[in-house]
Amino acid sequence: MKYMSEYRDPELAKQYLKEIKNTVTQDWKIMEVCGGQTHTLVKNGIIDMLPKEVEMIHGPGCPVCVTPLHLIDKAIYLALEEKVILCSFGDMLRVPGAEKSLLEAKAEGGDIRILYSPLEAVKIAESNPDKEVVFFAVGFETTAPANALSVIHAHRKNLKNYSILASHVLVPPAIENVMEDPDSHIDGFLAAGHVCTIMGNLEYYPLVEKYKVPIVVTGFEPLDILQGILMVVRQLEAKKAEVENQYVRIVREEGNLEAQKMIYDVFEITDRLWRGMEVIPMSGYKVKDKYADFDATIKFKVHIPEAEENQDCIAGEIMKGIKKPVQCPEFGKKCKPTNPLGAPMVSSEGACAAYFHYSGLVEA
Amino acid sequence: MCLAIPGKINSIELQYDGKVRMAKVNFGGIVKEASLEMLPEAEIGDYVLVHVGVAISKVDEEEAHKTFKYLKEIGDLGDLVDVDDYLPQNDD
Numbered sequence: 001m002k003y004m005s006e007y008r009d010p011e012l013a014k015q016y017l018k019e020i021k022n023t024v025t026q027d028w029k030i031m032e033v034c035g036g037q038t039h040t041l042v043k044n045g046i047i048d049m050l051p052k053e054v055e056m057i058h059g060p061g062c063p064v065c066v067t068p069l070h071l072i073d074k075a076i077y078l079a080l081e082e083k084v085i086l087c088s089f090g091d092m093l094r095v096p097g098a099e100k101s102l103l104e105a106k107a108e109g110g111d112i113r114i115l116y117s118p119l120e121a122v123k124i125a126e127s128n129p130d131k132e133v134v135f136f137a138v139g140f141e142t143t144a145p146a147n148a149l150s151v152i153h154a155h156r157k158n159l160k161n162y163s164i165l166a167s168h169v170l171v172p173p174a175i176e177n178v179m180e181d182p183d184s185h186i187d188g189f190l191a192a193g194h195v196c197t198i199m200g201n202l203e204y205y206p207l208v209e210k211y212k213v214p215i216v217v218t219g220f221e222p223l224d225i226l227q228g229i230l231m232v233v234r235q236l237e238a239k240k241a242e243v244e245n246q247y248v249r250i251v252r253e254e255g256n257l258e259a260q261k262m263i264y265d266v267f268e269i270t271d272r273l274w275r276g277m278e279v280i281p282m283s284g285y286k287v288k289d290k291y292a293d294f295d296a297t298i299k300f301k302v303h304i305p306e307a308e309e310n311q312d313c314i315a316g317e318i319m320k321g322i323k324k325p326v327q328c329p330e331f332g333k334k335c336k337p338t339n340p341l342g343a344p345m346v347s348s349e350g351a352c353a354a355y356f357h358y359s360g361l362v363e364a
Numbered sequence: 365m366c367l368a369i370p371g372k373i374n375s376i377e378l379q380y381d382g383k384v385r386m387a388k389v390n391f392g393g394i395v396k397e398a399s400l401e402m403l404p405e406a407e408i409g410d411y412v413l414v415h416v417g418v419a420i421s422k423v424d425e426e427e428a429h430k431t432f433k434y435l436k437e438i439g440d441l442g443d444l445v446d447v448d449d450y451l452p453q454n455d456d
C-alpha cells in the first residue's frame with residue numbers, strides 16, 4: 001500500500017542498521033513511547049538486529065494497558081445493565097477486570113458491541129432510542145478528537161441516550177513521569193507520531209530543555225523507527241538534546257488545529273490514574289461540565305468497590321520500562337493471551353503480547 | 365490503538381444536513397468511510413491518514429521522500445542508496 005509498504009524495504013533497513021552501528025560508540029537506552037512502535041520493533045526483529053549498545057526500552061504508550069482497573073469494572077457493570085448497549089474498541093474486550101473481562105460479560109448476556117469508530121456508536125444510539133448507549137472512550141491524544149467528535153455529533157442531533165466513559169491519557173506528562181523516576185535511566189525518546197499528528201511537537205521543547213534528552217517524533221513502519229533511532233543516536237553521540245521530526249510526511253509542527261479545537265470543546269485536562277503506575281498530575285482528559293449529559297460517570301452513578309490488582313502481574317514496571325516482559329515470572333506461564341493476567345498481554349499495543357507473539361521466546 | 369492508516373480519497377459527500385464532509389477512502393483496495401471534519405482542506409485524490417473513522421492528517425507527498433534520502437543527506441552510506449528505487453509508487 002502506498003505510504004506504507006515502501007517504508008518496510010529490507011535493503012534500506014539494513015543500511016539504516018549499518019549506519020546506526022557505525023555511529024554508536026557507547027551504550028544508550030532509548031524509549032519508544034508508543035506500544036504500536038514496540039510491536040514494529042519486536043515483530044520485525046529490529047530489536048535483535050540493533051547493535052548491542054542500543055537498548056530499546058518499551059514505554060507506557062498503550063492506552064488499553066493504562067486504563068484503570070476500576071474503570072474497566074465500571075464498564076463491565078454497565079454492560080450488564082438491562083438497558084445499556086456498551087460500545088468499545090475491540091482491544092478492550094479481553095482485558096481482565098477484577099472478576100471478569102468485557103468478553104466474559106458479553107458471554108453472560110451483556111450487550112457489548114465492538115466498533116471501529118466512536119461515530120458508529122452515535123448511529124447505534126440514534127437507532128435505539130429506548131436504550132442507553134455508552135462508548136468506552138479510551139485512548140491517547142490520537143483518539144481524543146474522534147471521541148470528542150462523537151459527543152459533538154450526539155449533541156448536534158440532540159440525543160439523550162448517548163454518553164462516553166472517558167479514560168484519556170496524555171503523552172508528555174508520561175514522559176515527565178518516566179524521567180522523574182529514579183529507577184529508569186532513559187537517554188532519549190522516540191515520541192509517538194500519531195499523537196503528534198494531533199498535538200504537534202511544541203509540547204516537547206520544554207521537556208528537552210528540562211531533561212536534556214533528545215526527543216524524535218517518529219512513525220510506525222520499520223524504516224521510520226530505524227530512522228528515528230538513528231536520529232536519536234546521532235544527537236546523543238554529538239551531545240545534543242533537541243526535538244526532531246522523523247515523521248515529516250504526516251506530522252506538522254503545530255499539529256492538527258481543527259482536531260485540537262474539538263478536543264478542547266469537549267474535554268478539559270485532569271489528573272489521571274495510570275493502571276499499574278500512579279496518579280499522574282494533569283495527564284488525562286475528562287468531559288467538560290457543558291457536556292455533562294454525555295459523561296457516563298455522571299449519568300450513571302456506579303458504586304462498586306475498588307478491587308486490588310493481581311499481585312502476580314508486574315505490568316506497572318513493564319509500562320515504565322523498568323522491566324521487560326520476559327522478566328515477569330508469569331510471562332508465558334500463567335499469563336498468555338488466551339488467559340491474560342494483565343492488560344499488556346492482550347492489547348495489540350501491549351509489550352507482553354508483542355514478546356509473546358513475535359519474540360520466538362515462547363511457543364504460541 | 366493509535367493505529368492510523370494512509371488511504372486515498374475516492375469521493376466526498378455531505379452528511380448531517382450538509383454540515384459534515386464524509387469521504388470514501390481507499391486503503392489498497394478496501395474502501396471505508398472517514399469523516400473529514402478535522403481536515404477541511406482535504407480533496408478528492410489526496411492521501412490522508414485515517415484513525416478510528418476520522419481523517420487526521422494529509423500525507424505530504426514531498427516530505428514522504430525524506431526517509432529514502434536521509435542516509436544520503438547525512439553522508440557516509442550515500443553512494444549505496446539510489447533514492448529512485450524507493451520512492452512511493454501509485455497503487456490505484
Ligand code: SF4
Nearest residue numbers: 313314328335342352
Ligand atoms: S506477562 Fe502477564 S503477568 Fe507478566 S506483566 Fe505481562 S501481563 Fe502482567
